[in-house]
Amino acid sequence: MKHIKLLAVLFISALTITSCSDDDPVVINEEEVITTMTIELTPNGGGDKVTLQSKDADGEGPTAPVVTGGTLAANTTYTGVITLLNELESPAENITEEVAEEADEHQFFYSSNGVSGTFTYAGTNDSNGNPVGINFTVTTGSAGTGAYVVTLRHEPNKSASGVKEGNIANAGGETDIQVSFPITVQ
């Protein structure tokens, strides 16, 4: 009988101690989500700025990102700068800063599909002297229509062949961002 009482006391006390409170759980706003990538392209020697943007209002939710392309002038060099934001937070969190802080573990890659465009890294290199690519230049050639693809890789192998020059083929790592912007060169 003594044992039964002991068991009962154990059970009841355990229940009381761990009984849940009725408080609602804390909301989590993911901080690592990149909802918005904006690329500002400023023509060297004057002219209109072009803004490319991919905005995914629900982050990793089911709604697809809204991608805005742009029209560039032929045979022109543009200076580009990339901004990454998490707009699910208020105020929006600037993720570009995080990428810059961990420059040695990140690298942007650019490529063009079916339209002219030659990309060169600009801006500060990482601590090992390798490119990061938040800043870059793009030079257009003849007129045409196609897409520019911008990829951000986390933990790429920057010493692999061609990676420093912006060739993604041997980079490895994981994709943090990959957007294909429709581009018209005229």
Add this chain to the structure above:
Amino acid sequence: MKSKRIILIFLLLLSFSKVKSQNCNYTFSGLVEDFHDKSPIVGATVYIKNQNKYTTTNFEGKFSLPKTCAGKIIVEISHVACDPLIFELNITKDVYKIIDLEHHEEELNEVNVKGAIGLKTKTAQETLIKTQTLEKFSDASLGDALKNITGVSSINTGNSIVKPVINGLNGSRVLVSFNNVRLQDQEWGIEHAPNIDVNAAKTISVIKGANALQYGGDAIGGVVIINPIKSTINKDTLYGKSIISQQTNGRLFSATSNLNKSFKSGWFINGQASFKRAGDFEAANYNLTNTGINSKAFTFNAGKKEFEKGFELFYSYLTNEIGILRASHFGNIADLVDAIESPVPLFINNFSYDIDNPKQDVTHHLLKAAYYKRFKGFGKLSLQYDFQSNNRLEFDRRIGDRKNLQAVDLDLTTHNFKADFNLDADPDHVYKFGINGLYQNNFPDPITEVRRLIPDYDKLSFGAYAIANLKFDDMILSGGIRYDLEHINAKKFYLQSRWDNLNYQNDFSSIIIDPNAPGSQLLTNPKFTYNNISTSLGLTYNLNDTNSFIINYGLANRAPNPSELFSDGLHHSAARIEIGDLRMKTETSNRFSATYAYNNNKLNIVVEGFYNHIKDFIYIEPTGDEDTNRGAFPVWTYKQVNAQLFGFDTNIAYQPTDNFLLTNKSSLLKGRDLSGNRPLIDIPPFKTVTSLVFKKENWNNFYASIESEYNAKQNEYPNNNFEAFLPLENRFVLVDISTPPSAYHVLNFSTGFDFNMSKTNFNLNFSIDNVLNKSYRNYLNRLRYFADDLGRNFKIQLKINY
């Protein structure tokens, strides 16, 4: 008169000469084990009546009587808790004999709290794994050990996360009971293996189908009953065992020890601890970077047991830190396509013991207090309270100051109380009743800063069962019924876009408690109640000594688990979006099975067949992709369909002489989605394992074994391939995530023997797995897209009994 005398003298002379010629250099040795669960019986007396020689069995249940004389001997085996067994034997050479001893029914229940296993499962498809077999897996996982049973396979994440699959079913459909406590360790996830140290088990029973209703009514796949190491006798004794193992693959080292002290008064205390550490494992041709494991576990058990009453306190702790193949972590579908198309993993480093992210780190505590009292001529009442705490951390490749912050942090706490009454006064008519009540809380810690995959919830459940076991001359009939009530009360945030996408706005608007949570989210309060009935009916018929049949029917109902109901969002460690459904209903299984067993001195055949129809079967499979700024992600959705599974498991053992044993275990399984008229995903392909063992007890129990394992290709699989756009290459590509890998065949070798040094018994084993260093991939390994399975492995294992 004279003639009589002559005859007498002649007889005397004859007997004298016979005595003189009698050879007394034979050794009569053997093993005494429990008839029911085949565990060794320690301290049994072995007495040769007509030669007045006796000995007792050791901690392994073994005995040896050297200098036994030739001729007919009369042997009596006795043990405090058993009926004495008397038999005759003709000694013409050294004899080794395995002797099954039947415990008193009462004692069995007392020792094995799991209750009359012999009775209950005599009408189900049950297989027992003995201590000796389990010891071979001292450095592996529970899932690896269970695969010894035909019809049991596993679904893996790499080689260290091994989740048991019984007749094609896993997760919440496989109930794992450890020392009579139902394991509550978030068993729903594919990458969540049972939190059990295989070294804590003395024996393991696997029951196919939901035919052990006192454990639960929802085990549509089956029940795994783990019997821990326990003291079995009321005697002043101290004994223990250690196993040390070292292997080349992964440079793994493992050690396990247990120590048992029991007293004549009935008091007992025992403890067991295990340690395992490995670095990166190797496939046939490359390193599997970041697949190390760091595992620690211990159990402690104390109490007092007498015939009339007794109690027990049990505590078990386990922590597993397991690295997940670095190359299996990818960013988006384009990365996945690269990984699938690459013949070798995209990330290979030199060997290291480091366990880096991604990894999982799981800690499980189990505490149990149990009490029993026997009422004379009536039965036995058992009361039990158990507590479990499971903490699961999953680490991902993250950036910034969140680099070493877990992406998943789940705390699952469970309290359970149960009372069982066993009316066993008449061993031919045994009735069992029981009730249990459970409270469970899941707390996903917001510290992760990642949206919760499994929400906060409270669960209350109540169960009641009644079972009857009736014995007739050559027949055993058993029947049972169980009722379960389950209530789940969750608080969950949904992204507004997901809520709309799943069309919840019409059906579930009433559960929204905060429509304006930050980040376009809704806070909801889903509450569900499920009422389920399960039944089981079985019959064993012994036609004669060599032929027996079992037929069985089971109806089981399983309420959907939290993962199936609530999953929503990106599962970072799997790089896939997983979507549950609040509309999920209870799934219902009707399982019919039949077993035929043939048994003579040399040949032993068991054929098991089953048909399982599952209404509203819940499973997850790829259903396409979703775009984000990171690129496209594969989407895996929980679905509910009507399904059927059927198959055959065979086990054949042929022993032409005392020294050779040839065995074959094969299983064939078919799974079909009847609603969609297509194959089910993740159904194990045909498998056959053949082994040839040579053994010689006289040579220090020497044995050598060669095993051939053949896994066919799964040709029946659902085609879930989908097209995805690769921006870099500006083209669409078919993502092949469905085609199973090719068939494969591996050879394994093992050998070992016993030896003694100053009264301590040692056992040394050496084995080679995958002797030919074959490279292969397994359909049921989630990492098969990224890397081969394990290559060749040399292993040496030393067991010490004291």
